[in-house]
Structures are given as C-alpha cells and as structure tokens.
Amino acid sequence: MKEPSHVDHLRDEPIPRLLWRLSLPATVGMLMMASYNIVDTIFVGHFVGVGAIAGLAIAFPLQMLLMGLCQSIGVGGGVMVSLEIGKGRRTEAERYLGNVFFLTMISSLVFTTAVTLWIDPILNAFGATPTTLGYAHEYVEVMVWGYLPFCGSVALNNLVRAEGNARLAMGTMLISAGLNILLDPVFIWWLDGGVAGAAWATVLANWASFLWLLFYFLSRRSYVRLHWKAMVPRREPIARITVLGASVFARNAASSVMTILINHMIHNFGTDLHLAIYGIYYRLVMFLFMPLFGLVQGLQPILGYHEGAGNPCKSREAIRLSTVIATCIAAGAFLILWVFPAQLILVFSTSPQLVSEGTPVLRIASLGIPVVGYHVVGVTMFQAMGHAWPAFILSMSRQVFFFIPLVLILPPIFGLWGVWAAFPLSDGLSFLITVALTEPQKRKIRQQCEALDLAARTM
Template sequence: MANVSSEALGTEPIGKLLVKQAVPASIGILVMSLNILVDTIFVGNWIGPIAIAAINVVLPVSFFIAALGMAIGIGGASIISRALGSNQKEKALLTFGNQISLTLLVTISMVILGLLYVDTLIPAFGGKGAIFDLAKIYYVIVLYGVPFLALCMMGNAVIRAEGKPKYAMTAMIIPSIGNLVLDYLFIYVLDWGMHGAAWATTAGYLLCFGYVFYFFLSPNSELKINFQHFKLNGSVLKEIGSLGFVTLARQAVTSITYLLMNNILFNLGGEPLVAVYAIIGRMLMFALFPVFGVTQGFLPIAGFNYGAEKYDRVKKTIITAIKYAALVATLVFVILTVFPKEIAQLFLSDRPDLDEQALAINAYVLEHIPLAMRLVFLATPIIALQLIGAAYFQAIGKAVPALILTLTRQGIFFIPLILMLPSIYGELGVWMSFSIADVLATIVTGIYLYKEVKRTLH
C-alpha cells in the first residue's frame, strides 16, 4: 500500500501532498459517516423513529468517552509530527507509548462511571418518555466497546502523523462495513431490534481495534515501541494533555450541546422534534466529511514543516487547505439546501404496518426538516476558515489559541444563542443559532490566524 513517508511531508509539492493526505482521510470519514447514516436509516426503517431519537440521546456520552482517545491521539500526533520533522525519534516513541497507557487508564475509568450512573445520564441527555428504554439498551451495550473505539481514534491520528493516510483510511473503513453487515444480520435477519443495533456497533469497534493493532506490529509503522515507552512521563503527558485538551474540550462542548438541544427540543415539540434534530445531527456528521478530511490532511503537513522550520511551506499549506475546504463546503451547502426533504425521507420507514404514532412522527419530520436543514447549514461555505484556522494552532503546538478558537463556535457563541433565541423565536430560534454561531466564530478565527501568520511565519 503506497503512502507518503514522514520525510515526504517536508519535500513534496503542497497541493499534491494535501490531496494525498486529504483524500484518504475524506474517504475514511465518508465511510464512517455513511456507516452512521445508513445505520440510522436501518434503525428508522426496521425499528422505528423513536429508536433514532434513542440513539441520538446516547451519542453524547459514548462520543465523549471516545473523544478522550481522539484527544490523546491528536495531541500526541502533533508532538510526533514535529518530533519526526526535527529528527527526535525517541521523543516520538515515548509519546506514542504514553498515549496508549493514558487512553486505557482514562477511558476504562470513564466507562465504569458511565455504567454506574446510567439511569441518571440517559434522562439528563433527553432520554425521557418513550425514548428511555430503547436508549438504555443501546447505551449499555455500546459502552462496553467504547475503550476499543478510543484506542482506534488515538491510533488513527498517530498513523496519519507517520504519513500513512491510506492505512488510517482503511482503519476507518473496516469497522464501518462490518457494522453495516452486522446491522442487516442482527436487526433484519435475527430481529434483535435495538440489541442488534448496539451489538453491531460494538463489533465494529472491535474490528477497528484489531486492524490498528495489526498496523503498529507490522513493518509499515515507523514507531516500534517497547515496554519502557509505556511508563508515564510527566513532561510528555503535560504536552499531550495541553494539546489534546483542545480536542477534548470541543467534544465535551458537543456533548453538552446535544444535552441542551435534546432537552430544549423535547420541551418545544416532544419526541418528533428530537427525531428532526437526530436526522440533522447525522447530516452534520456526514455532509461535511470532505471538509473534515482536508482538515485532517492539513494537520501532519503543517506540523512537520513547522517542526522543520520550513515556514513558506506552512503558509502555502494554510492557503491551499482553506481553498480546497471552501470549495467542497460550498458544494455540500448547495446539495443540502436543494434536497432537504428527499434526504429526510431516507430515514423514515414507509412500511404499511406502521402504528399511528410512527406515522405522525414521520409526517412531522417531513414538515419541519426543510426549513431546519437550510438554517442549520446556511453558513457552511465559510466554515473552512474556521476549521483550518483552529487546526493550525493545534498542529504547531500552541494549545491556548487552539483551545479558544475551538470553543468559539459551540461554547462561546452557540450555547448562549440556543439558551436565548428559542425563548423568543421558539423552534426557529434553535435552527437560527447554528449559522449565527458559524459566522461569528469564522470572523474571530480569521483575525487570530491572520495575526499569527504575519507575526511568526517569515
């Protein structure tokens, strides 16, 4: 499998290099997003719309624990990219070993706490009424597999830091395909219902872990660690933590956002409105996959060249990444605003045996989704600057501005908006909050990025 070597990150033409990094990352994110999307379609068609809402309630908890692995992975990957760029191989190895130890320690502890407080957490995240029982089934089973997912997310970031994007892509594709196949078997063939959906998801995590474990044992990986590298090192942990906290904070705020949104929408419109948000939430994950792919491809290139003090290449990487991401974001915007009802219809069952409640929810979703989708994605064409700008500070190891810019959209702008606007405009206020927050966060990020580039890259 041909890949970009870590040395090539500092020599190949930026445009060509970014495509090599971003396309596999985009494909991997696409397949993972398709997995979530099709999984939701299967659940909606074979179990019912309440089941979609139930999964949406569970996502904040499982995503937050998995995000611990992602945070440790991205924080450590930034160190590894810069260490490889400056020929500090031992620091890269020590960082990777500490990432593994820290991921296991933190995520297993969080899973234990998550299981102990299951009956408190689910209602807190909007799992009320008819949603609770299905959400609890899904939550408990999926939580068992979350440490494996965390290890996968951590390992995936490290694989990209080595300049091996195609292996990182494969690591994302394998569990997604496995999950969809098992969805069909467990839900449709064996009729396990919500249990089947949960076990299919957990099995997908295990498949991913198996592949990532194989990669690091194979000759394809440059990072061959031994037992001494697993011993926790204070200075390495501090650097991983400061950079990884940026990703963790973003995911924590995302979980808080889900909590608030599910509760606000439940109070405004009950289970049907939560189902509308569940579909929009899936599209937020799925539709922006190429933008996230460009961002993931950008990180190791910027980090390596910054470590090698090749500042002209860093500047060119920033500009090229923003251009590529803005182009694909605009295409996404056009598709979502032209075909919102057709997209929503994919998630809804047309079985003749649906009960009155399911039929009423389906009709409600189709009525409310077009305006909601258009308002939520209205500012999509400009988010490239926001994402690349925040990622740049993380890539070069500057944790404080990375944290500030990461939190501007959801923490500083979006959460206050959804707490204020619905009391004035009702449901409309919820959907308006998304684009207003995007515009404000993009302005702030643009100012930060411009000042940093002018000050340091010369």
C-alpha cells in the same frame, strides 16, 4: 536506517500533491465511518421507528464525549509525533506513542465504568423522555463493551496519520465502517435486534479496527513502534499531549453539552418528532463534513512536520490551499442541504410529518455552514503548529461562547425556531473570531517565509 517512504513524502513532496496524498485517504475513510452512523439510523428508522431515532439522538452525547476524550489524546500525541519526526528524534516520537496508548487505555476504562454504573441517570440528564429512555438504554448498555477499542482506534489512528501513513489510516476506518455496515442488517433485521443490534454491530467493528492498529504499531511496518518501555507514563509527554489535545476535548465536550441543551429545549418546546429531526440533521451534517475533516487531517501532519523542520514557506502554502478547498467543501454541503432537504429526510423515514416539519429546519440550520471551512482550518493550523491556547479559544468559540448562550436565550423568545436559528448565528460569530486570531499568525508565517527567501537570494 532509512526512513520509510511516507516520511520522505512529508519532507520532499510538493504541497498540493502531498495534501492530496494525505487528505484523500483520510476523507474516504471518514466518509465510510460517517456512513455507518447514517446506515445505523436508516435501519433503525425503517425497522424500529421514529422513536428509536430520537433514542439514538439522546445517547449520542456519550459517544461524542468519549470521542472527544480519545481524539484529544490522539491529536495531542499526533502533533508531537509529527514534530519529533520532523526534528529527526525517533525515540522521542515513540515515547509519545507509548504515553498515548497508556492514557487511552486508562481513560476508556474509567469512562466505561462510569457509564455502566449510571446509565439511566446520565440519559435522563441528557434529556430522555419516557418514550426515548428505553431505546437509549438498550443501545448504551451494549455500546459500553466497545468503548475501549473505540477509544484506542480513534487515538492510534491519529498517530498513524502523524507519521504520514494516510493509506493505513484509511484502511483502518474502512475495516471498521465496512464491517459495521455489513453487520447492521444481520443484527437489526435478520436477528431482529433493534437498537441493541445496531450497537452490537458497532462494538464488533470497533474491536476489529483496534486490533488492526495494535498489530501495526507492534510490527516493523511502523516508523514509530509501540513497546513496553515507551508506555511508562512520563510527566512531560503527558503534559504536552494534554495541553495540545485540550482544544479537541473542549470542542467535543462543548458539542455534547450543546446536544444535551438542544434535547432539553426540544423537550420543552417540541416533541420526540423534532428530536428525531435534529438527530437526522446532525448525522447529515457530520457526513457532509467528512471531506472537510479529511482535509484537515491531511493538513495536520504537513504543518507539524514543516513546523518542526523549520519550513515556513511550505506551511504557508499548505494553509492557503487548505483554506480554499475547505471553503468549497463547506459551500457544497450547504447547497446540498438547502436544495434537497426533503429527499434527504426520506432516506431515514417515510413519515410525511417528519418530512414536512424537517424540511425548513434543515434549510434554516444550515445557513451558516459556508463559513465553517475557514474556522476548521484555523483550529487545525494552531493545533498542528503547537499553539495550544489559540486552538483552544477557537475550538470553544462556536459551541461555548456563542451557541450555548444563544440556545438558552432564543427559544424562550421564539420557541422551537430559536433552537434552529442558533446554528447559523453561532457559525457566523465564530467565523469572525477565527479571522481575528488566524490572520496575525498567517502574517507571521508569511514574514518568516519572505525572510528565508531573502536570505537564500543574498547567499
């Protein structure tokens, strides 16, 4: 059977065009996905109030934890699917798809059960105040109905991307985000649903995107297909998926811990207003970083395929080009936050106090953003090429090695400003670690490429 065109592209297409082909749809889709978080917050801020924005910030670590869990399964499985396709082993690739689906369903059901049983204790541990607990509880008790499809969508979309079908991956995200944005005004404004309305819009959108992906992998349109035999759990695929995805889960889990610590530090040294400022800053950064994440999602199947196929020269070219583009994206995000902080805050709320206190926060917290692009490409390089431990170390470096200690040390000395200063300091320190780990690997890839070129010339 002839391979579909998206696998042919991975093998034959020039790297700049291939990176564009895979990254652009991922970027468009992820911008749409980030936009529904922005739109949720805008509607909640204008129709419910600043306190509701703070409540969403309290609930956000739960979504980050679930995303980290499901993204780790999807990324680990996606790396192996790309490698197996590169080696021409379709049956093995389908086995990884089946085990990804099995792990996703089990993990999401366990997570949903735990959150349902202990909503309030979890939210209190996340730093909820008497004001924010009601909003956060109202939001989460609806969101649990969408955890399973959300998890399935996140994981399976990585596998769509792994077989090179970037347009379908984009379409999935457009379905989810577009439906969410359309339903937000219906549930929040027209039905006067408040934060629960925002949650119902998200739940329905998650189910739509999950069913779309499920039908794709059950059909003949996909290169790797989902069938019962492949879903039987097997030790080796589960072990490889877990090891390769561990860095993704660790990064998201660390982000959740980081957010919880920030919530507590703001509770100790600030007010609910400052919690709302942090919630706005986080959503803005995530939105501005979507082109960066779209870029590395396009890079991952390229590196995975050519690592499996033994093409170090193409891997080297993809890494170099991605590093340049990622740095430009990060620098652009920094400039937007530095030049237009007040205008960005006004999108979410017209509160004068929120604008006056939030403007310097956005500027200080964003100072380290220009070097983040290099770090993200470094993590993706190790993940895509199957090097789990360096990817794990880099994923942990910013949040665990640097940010968490800084956010524990600085606020008792400098007050609330210590919280905001921890952001650029941790960005800069993690950049140094990334340089130290990635440069030897890049040198090794370059030497492999030069050896192949020399062998080709002497034949």
